[in-house]
Amino acid sequence: MNFLYIFVSSSITLLLAILTLHPSIPFSSFKWNSSFSHPLADFIITNALIYTSNDSLPFAHSMAVSNGRVLSIGNHSFVQEFAGYRTQVLDLGGKVVVPGFIDSHVHFIYGGLQRVSRNTTIRLLSDQEFTGSNPGKSSLLTRMKQVKLRGVNKKEEFIRVIKDAAQKTKQGSWILGGGWNNDLWGGDQPAASWIDYVTPNNPVWLSRMDGHMGLANSVALMLAGITNLTENPRGGTILKNANGEPTGLLVDSAMKLVTSLIPEDSVDDRREAMLRASNLALTRGVTTVVDFGRYFPGVSANLSWEDFSGVALSSSQSDYFQMSGYEVIPEEQNQNTNIWLSNKLYMVHVLDFMDGFDVINKMGHALSEWIYVGGVKGFADGSLGSNSALFYEPYVDDPDNYGLQVTEPEALLNMTLESDLYGLQVAIHAIGDKANDLILDIYGSVASTNGMGDRRFRIEHAQHLANGTPGRFGKQRVVASMQPDQLLDDADTASKKLGKDRAEKESYLFRSLLDNNALLAFGSDWPVVDINPLSAIKTAMRRRPPTWETAWIPSECISLDDAIKAYTISAARANFLDNDLGSLSPGKLADFVILSTDSWKDFAEEASASIQATYVSGVRAYP
């Protein structure tokens, strides 16, 4: 594969460079260190407690790094063999080190856009050129503010937040925001009528926390032409009241009726958002993200494709992101912060799959040092919180509703068959028990049609699984790509919507999946929940929502090792990146995180630690 080949050749080049550029090093110095037979390290970390995510050597004290890769790992005397006179030594004082976290499911640019909520000045420090900006000049970026509704737990508060936003927004401009969760105020669905009188002159669009439902005010409904006569689009619902009038809530593919009207952020704004997202991820120890773009059923794949090809790819190829060449100064603090985009981006989401075939044909999977194309995403159903996840039994709070099948099974089958033939990995969103079985059926049928192969089909979320389904994941070798921190929100919701018994039998079955030899890959689905592997690892171990005294389904708790593996080596496998990433072993990229703790025992018991430093390919990218 290109990716590895490129590295191998460049490492040979570097070794030659060391030997040829320093002819003054006395030959005997190599001899003393008996290192003539192997390359020398750029740096060595010692006095560390390194968890490798590799069962053949789970722990080590020392690691040598050369040319961005792990050269050697083991005990102090073994690794010291690789020290040369230019080798730097980092004594970590006993701190725990783990492989860089791989977040297997994020919406990177979308998440970054949501974080931009203040004026920011960007100043270019280097003379590097990049499209769309003016090297050496300051530019003031202002963009639409996103109203934050996460955590709002009263109707009055919801209205007040929107009223405040309306007072600060020009007439006619969109008010955008999201993160609301109606379960926090007892479950009543919000309606356009809640906010119409505070937003008479602005269209409003507020997405629910899970991104599968949103609230439009009447101005937005009018702009979109949604009336009591508008029929549900395929894969979506326009909620209506008893009089047949739209309430303002749009579910799954119906959201596009309004979202297609919202003005798009500029390419510069989106690049900026990506930079911001990367910087945040690095502070959390995330060194690789798997991006799922900005796609939901019913919308054109065009936007995601443009983000991918126009924002991410062009950025990675123009060096825009690779160095701390830019300084971002938040105005309030006037504080200099270097920003790195050193995360690797693994774009699974090449949604318009004809585009995907094209790229793979021309360029292969590794599009640059930083960007790797995975494959194609599809949707089977919606979400639990929006009552659109597809179940065998109806919702307890909505007894005629079994959820939504948002894409025709034949279309998913077709897409999977074709993508698989072209070597594009397939990842399909499935939350309800029935949706998961449906996708496993499709995957099984494609495997028997297309023949033996290493395909690593993925199911995104795999949140509620019927009896016997974890075994199918193991047997069919389908990846369960799950987001532990979402259970913190779902623990209460699931009992309400599925009934306590059903919820406890089938929700977030981490332990059952592992016991059935399924490949479990963790992520966040950021911005649905925060991008924060240490928090998700704790949640997978404890399963305790903030207000709970006990674990939710204690039998499904997993150990620290298993949780870390799901965020490192298993995530790498789930993305076909395990040749280069996921464990600290000789030859792999030196992506690692230094934690605040110096006791594995405390870490395993208390599950709490913080990130002290993040290294990407042997380079410190945070702080």
Ligand SMILES: *[C@@H]1O[C@H](CO)[C@@H](O)[C@H](O)[C@H]1NC(C)=O
């Ligand atoms: C674990 O380490 C061994 C020895 O270096 C290596 O052969 C193997 O590929 C590694 N496995 C993983 C998953 O990194």
Ligand SMILES: *[C@@H]1O[C@H](CO)[C@@H](O)[C@H](O)[C@H]1NC(C)=O
């Ligand atoms: C260090 O590691 C090497 C290679 O794994 C091994 O041969 C040696 O015995 C170890 N030394 C100590 C002191 O553990």
Ligand SMILES: *[C@@H]1O[C@H](CO)[C@@H](O)[C@H](O)[C@H]1NC(C)=O
């Ligand atoms: C050789 O390695 C030892 C540690 O094993 C180090 O102290 C010494 O400085 C090295 N010598 C040279 C010339 O690099």
Ligand SMILES: *[C@@H]1O[C@H](CO)[C@@H](O)[C@H](O)[C@H]1NC(C)=O
């Ligand atoms: C940006 O900052 C300027 C000056 O501090 C202020 O006048 C302006 O309203 C701000 N714009 C936004 C969108 O916050």
Ligand SMILES: *[C@@H]1O[C@H](CO)[C@@H](O)[C@H](O)[C@H]1NC(C)=O
């Ligand atoms: C739709 O609304 C219009 C005006 O609000 C009303 O006249 C009409 O009867 C409604 N139609 C239905 C099918 O409810």
Ligand SMILES: *[C@@H]1O[C@H](CO)[C@@H](O)[C@H](O)[C@H]1NC(C)=O
């Ligand atoms: C995507 O949109 C852009 C402009 O909005 C347009 O130029 C382009 O042709 C579209 N591409 C596809 C595949 O629809």
Ligand SMILES: *[C@@H]1O[C@H](CO)[C@@H](O)[C@H](O)[C@H]1NC(C)=O
């Ligand atoms: C499946 O693919 C075939 C051939 O590529 C096409 O003719 C057919 O319409 C597709 N079916 C669906 C449901 O997309």
